[in-house]
Amino acid sequence: MNTSALIMLLAAEGIVTAFTLYFFIKVLKTPPKPDTGVDHIEEDEHRTFRYDAT
């Protein structure tokens, strides 16, 4: 391979592989957030229907 192709290949694949591994390992190492129970559905402040659907 010529030098410029090799540099582009190593740089691009190096960057992509490094970021992929970094983020995936971070996911694996991050402890799960404490479960606060059922995830309640939020309601809007006021159940007003001020607009038309048309």
Next chain:
Amino acid sequence: MSTNKENWGSRVGLILAMAGNAVGLGNFLRFPVQAIQNGGGAFIIPYLVCFLLMGIPLLWIEWSMGRFGGKKGHHSTPFILGAMDKRAFWKYIGVFGIFTNIAVAAYYCYLESWTLSYVYHSIAGSFSGQSPEQVASFFGDYISLKTAEPVIFWILCLLLNTWILSRGLSGGVEAVAKIGMPLLLLFGTVLAIKGVTLKAGEDGALFDGTVGLNFLWTPDFSTIWTPKVWLAAAGQIFFTLSVGMGSIQCYASYVKSKDDIALNAMSAGWMNEFVEVVLGSAIIIPISIGYLGIDKVIELTKTGGLGLGFKTLPYLFQQWGPLLAALAGVMWFGLLFFAGITSSLAMGTPCMGFMQDEFKWGREKAAWVFGLVVFLLGLPTVIFFNEGVFDEYDYWAGTVSLVVFALAEVILFAWVFGIDKGWNEITTGADIEIPVIFKFIIKYITPLFLAAVFIGSLPDIVSKLTAEVSIYVHLSRLLLLGLFAGISYLVYVAYKKRVSENRFI
């Protein structure tokens, strides 16, 4: 209350499903062809810049919109967008997020079924002893429906997708992603190693595999300021990440309200980039050039990567002997199948989520009705493939709709919902610190990038609309319009139902 009680089983499962949603056939067939047609190794520069300025922001936007909607009990874009701004207009923009998924699934499942069929033929040794012309004409005969086999595999594929969807999010989609993604990575790695270690003179190869890599990665820096190259790079980033479809929002709507989305989005997004840049560049081009030479491959890729993948590689694999040929065929078409099915499953969930949320349908009913709609809508793409129906679906639903929807949602998120509220949504529960510069990028740069992609595609849209087309193409456009109108009507009915039941929007 909605009948929708789905949840992700694990964080890794969610990331693999999201990555699987993004990883598609284009990672292996489209990216390397785009690279060699747009400056070789230099293409990676605009490509990564577009990923940074458009891809990553869009991922964060869609993940946070999804989680925001999920908090309010919405799992499809019409009411997710409707929850972000009270104007009715946005609900109908959100229709794109269901329409695109159904319309793309209609032709994508057919494409997926080809890979399943080619796995079978690789095991059965159907290509053994065939000439290059015979292997190519096998594909021509296949899509011309010379036998009933393509229809059988297509229906099998639809049934498989529907059955998995009916098993639910953690029991179906997530389980498939947990099996499919590692296998895809394994198959891709084995084929990439085989591709780059090809030796001239061995197994009939004319050139080393590194000749293909050299050709793909040699930069032509004179192209780097060409608008066409930037448009190609932006387009590739856009389509590879599956943004602008509504499926990311749907998956993210099942994330718990306090859970991270920032790191999850990064992990899934970069995993897709790994598959595309590292694996995608090391299989089809090195192997093809190793056997055919650069000039022939340039000629073959003028019509895209599909021909190379289905007409050429099965023949080239035969040069490795019967056993390796069968194995390579299973791995190549197997990885394409896993890339396909993890994406097509993602296309089913927004439609199902909508029907479960709004019309209280059960999961199984929603899945089987989705399968039926995809079957009916996909039938013309199968029967009239050679008349251009497949390409027409791909153009309007799989290309134009994505850009329009992404542009609309980024405007909604950054300018209507408001960047401060939006930023708060992205960073809530985040397990990584997001550089604050992205607030500026999301507000100004990403919309500009998307507007440029949209404006850049306008001449093509106009020429498509003004060109003389067959009756089949006209009918397929009418079908797509009818689908959009039908979903809009359902959104209207759902809204009225919510009002009459005094349910919040």
